Amino acid sequence: MSKEDTIEFEGTVVDVLPDGKFRVVLENDHEILAYIAGRMKRHRIRTLAGDRVTVEMTPYDMDKGRITFRHKTDGGGPGPGAARRGPPPRRR
Numbered sequence: 749m750s751k752e753d754t755i756e757f758e759g760t761v762v763d764v765l766p767d768g769k770f771r772v773v774l775e776n777d778h779e780i781l782a783y784i785a786g787r788m789k790r791h792r793i794r795t796l797a798g799d800r801v802t803v804e805m806t807p808y809d810m811d812k813g814r815i816t817f818r819h820k821t822d823g824g825g826p827g828p829g830a831a832r833r834g835p836p837p838r839r840r
Contacts, residue, residue, distance in 0.1 A: 754804045761799045782813040
């Protein structure tokens with residue numbers, strides 16, 4: 749295993765902490781501290797408590813990780829009362 753190799757796990761976000769950090773419980777009931785990946789920050793992907801995520805970890809430190817993907821929920825689109833994006837429709 750080389751230095752750049754990572755291990756991927758799936759888990760659930762349990763707690764949202766300050767500075768873009770999250771407490772995640774993995775499928776094997778191991779609890780870690782994870783931060784959000786730069787690509788997710790750049791695209792403003794929101795991660796909330798209860799979300800299913802994929803976490804990338806190094807084999808050298810199994811207590812920290814990086815959230816690289818947030819799985820879609822079964823709900824589909826935005827919930828009721830969600831803010832609309834864009835200008836209002838034009839009237840003719």
